[in-house]
Amino acid sequence: MRIGLGEDSHRTEPGGPLRLGGIDVPHDRHLVGHSDADVLLHAVTDALLGAAALPDIGRMFPNTDPANRNRDSAEMLGLAAAKVAEAGYRVVNLDCVVHAERPKLADYIDAMRHRIAGALRLNPHQVSIKAKTGEGVGPVGREELVVARCVALVEANEGGSG
Numbered sequence: 001m002r003i004g005l006g007e008d009s010h011r012t013e014p015g016g017p018l019r020l021g022g023i024d025v026p027h028d029r030h031l032v033g034h035s036d037a038d039v040l041l042h043a044v045t046d047a048l049l050g051a052a053a054l055p056d057i058g059r060m061f062p063n064t065d066p067a068n069r070n071r072d073s074a075e076m077l078g079l080a081a082a083k084v085a086e087a088g089y090r091v092v093n094l095d096c097v098v099h100a101e102r103p104k105l106a107d108y109i110d111a112m113r114h115r116i117a118g119a120l121r122l123n124p125h126q127v128s129i130k131a132k133t134g135e136g137v138g139p140v141g142r143e144e145l146v147v148a149r150c151v152a153l154v155e156a157n158e159g160g161s162g
């Protein structure tokens with residue numbers, strides 16, 4: 001068994017929707033970044049790569065490469081997961097936290113869990129997502145920033161590199 005930690009943050013700008021966890025959440029702000037800026041999928045991607053001690057998302061998909069401009073983060077997650085599988089690991093479970101002042105994410109969590117599980121060919125029961133506000137304080141509380149964290153547990157396949 002190995003564990004990986006992924007963490008990411010993206011700033012927000014006016015105009016929705018909010019791309020998060022592979023779905024478009026209705027909102028009046030969106031995340032800004034080189035790719036589609038899906039902060040949750042970036043944290044998941046880095047947690048998986050980290051569990052296998054592979055180069056992180058920034059090294060795998062450099063922002064100097066025009067191919068990564070506005071890139072679908074679900075596609076990047078799938079490619080990273082394939083690298084982790086090639087390295088001889090399968091995912092046991094993911095546990096994630098999203099820090100966003102608005103919108104209320106409770107109604108969208110299950111859709112995100114299913115989207116991430118689908119991209120990784122997991123059961124939704126292997127994917128947990130929790131949402132927190134910034135308590136009205138700091139860059140998250142002022143709705144300037146959304147932060148996501150994820151831990152991933154992976155298990156070496158029989159006869160894998162371990």
Ligand code: MG
Pocket residue numbers: 008009010033037038039042
């Ligand atoms: Mg990112």
